[in-house]
Amino acid sequence: MTVKPALRHAIGVFDSGVGGLTVLQALRRRMPHRDFVYLGDTARVPYGRKPPEMVVEFAGGITRFLCNMGVEGLVVACNTASAVALPGLVELGPVPVWGVIDPGVEAATRATRTGSVGVIGTKATIASGAYQRRLEQRGLCVWAQACPMLVHLVEEGLAESPEAALLVRHYLSGRPRIDTLVLGCTHYPLLRGVLQREAGKDVTLVDSAEVTAERVEATLGSPPRCFVQGRVLHFVTGDPMAFAHTARVMGGVNGEIVPLALSELATPSAVHPVDRRAQPAWQE
Ligand code: DGL
Numbered sequence: 001m002t003v004k005p006a007l008r009h010a011i012g013v014f015d016s017g018v019g020g021l022t023v024l025q026a027l028r029r030r031m032p033h034r035d036f037v038y039l040g041d042t043a044r045v046p047y048g049r050k051p052p053e054m055v056v057e058f059a060g061g062i063t064r065f066l067c068n069m070g071v072e073g074l075v076v077a078c079n080t081a082s083a084v085a086l087p088g089l090v091e092l093g094p095v096p097v098w099g100v101i102d103p104g105v106e107a108a109t110r111a112t113r114t115g116s117v118g119v120i121g122t123k124a125t126i127a128s129g130a131y132q133r134r135l136e137q138r139g140l141c142v143w144a145q146a147c148p149m150l151v152h153l154v155e156e157g158l159a160e161s162p163e164a165a166l167l168v169r170h171y172l173s174g175r176p177r178i179d180t181l182v183l184g185c186t187h188y189p190l191l192r193g194v195l196q197r198e199a200g201k202d203v204t205l206v207d208s209a210e211v212t213a214e215r216v217e218a219t220l221g222s223p224p225r226c227f228v229q230g231r232v233l234h235f236v237t238g239d240p241m242a243f244a245h246t247a248r249v250m251g252g253v254n255g256e257i258v259p260l261a262l263s264e265l266a267t268p269s270a271v272h273p274v275d276r277r278a279q280p281a282w283q284e
Contacts, residue, residue: 002264004069005233009223010035011216012066012074014059017045017155018246019187020077023100026209027075028230030217035230037069038255042238043262046151048122048185052084055124059085061265063092065235071095073220075212079104079184080122083130096219103211104182105134111204112180118143118203120171121184122151131184143178147171147185154187155242157249164191168198175199183207190250235260 011031013024017040024038039062041047047055059081066074073096076082076089082099090097108117117140119131126132126146135142150171153164168191181203183189189207196205232255236243240257247254 002065002235002258002260005037007035007037007070007233008230009033010037010069010071010230011220012037012039012069012071013077014039014041014062014066014075014081015078015186016040016047016080017042017151017187018243018250019151019154019185019190020075021247021250022186022189022207023075023077023209023212024232026213027216028232030213031220031222031230033223033228033230036232036255037066037071037235038232039066039235039260040237040243041265042155042236042243044237045155046122046148047078047080048124048146048151049148050124052124052128055081056085056088058265059089060092063089063097065265067093067095073098073216075216076100077186077212079125079130079186079208083121083125083128098212098216100186100208100212101130101134101184103215104184104206104208105131105138107206107208107211108135108180108182109138109140111206112140114177114179115139116141116143116176116178117180117182118145118172118175118178119182119184120145120147120150120188122146123148125184131182135182143176145171145174147188150191151185151187154190155246157246159190159249160193164194165198168194172198178203180204180206231255233258237262237265 086099123146234257
């Protein structure tokens with residue numbers, strides 16, 4: 001059992017990997033005196049290619065874990081989990097819970113001049129139609145594209161590689177004329193350089209980070225003034241060294257990194273008794 005750390009006015013933040021750190025950075029800029037508990041579920045990344053019900057289960061276990069740490073609010077810094085699991089997490093959490101889809105939609109609505117926008121995200125996010133529906137409800141014309149390989153590049157620290165440029169060119173090749181591109185995956189801001197070069201300088205790239213941080217601060221407010229910088233605790237289900245490396249490549253992300261066993265995130269419903277009769281002979 002993980003020991004509950006001593007935290008001051010902490011906010012929980014999670015993602016399948018390092019992508020949510022882009023949201024964490026925006027939250028810390030706005031609320032430097034709060035503590036943050038970040039959970040990177042790197043043992044199970046990517047979420048974007050998994051069935052929605054699996055992502056719902058992962059997100060539920062993480063929400064319980066972070067709420068047990070005593071956080072005052074929870075940010076689902078993952079578009080995939082926000083797209084498929086948010087309503088259930090809002091019910092589950094005893095604290096306010098924010099997703100990143102609505103903030104991304106708001107950022108796009110603020111940015112577009114012509115009303116033609118694109119959105120890129122994981123397979124699950126794009127298949128859910130979560131962005132498309134909301135953007136169209138605001139009267140915008142939407143082009144959507146799943147980019148399943150990009151998360152791997154970021155997790156491997158290859159955001160500035162020739163391979164990244166090649167894949168981004170491939171994914172953006174079918175786009176119509178758009179003036180705004182929503183980075184509908186929290187890993188993608190780490191590819192901003194290559195995305196901007198491929199999309200062209202006339203296209204405004206937007207992501208959810210700033211608007212999410214704005215909303216969280218508006219609801220939770222700032223803790224009483226103090227001169228001590230808040231601390232960040234990172235729980236990581238996969239290789240802590242790989243997480244530390246990518247976080248360093250991203251720049252500006254520091255804090256303690258604690259390995260976390262997946263069993264700590266198992267939800268009661270996820271533990272099924274083994275039915276021996278159902279096992280194939282080769283397992284006997
Ligand atoms: N960063 C996440 C998102 O915003 C998840 C990517 C993945 O694990 O596939 O969708």
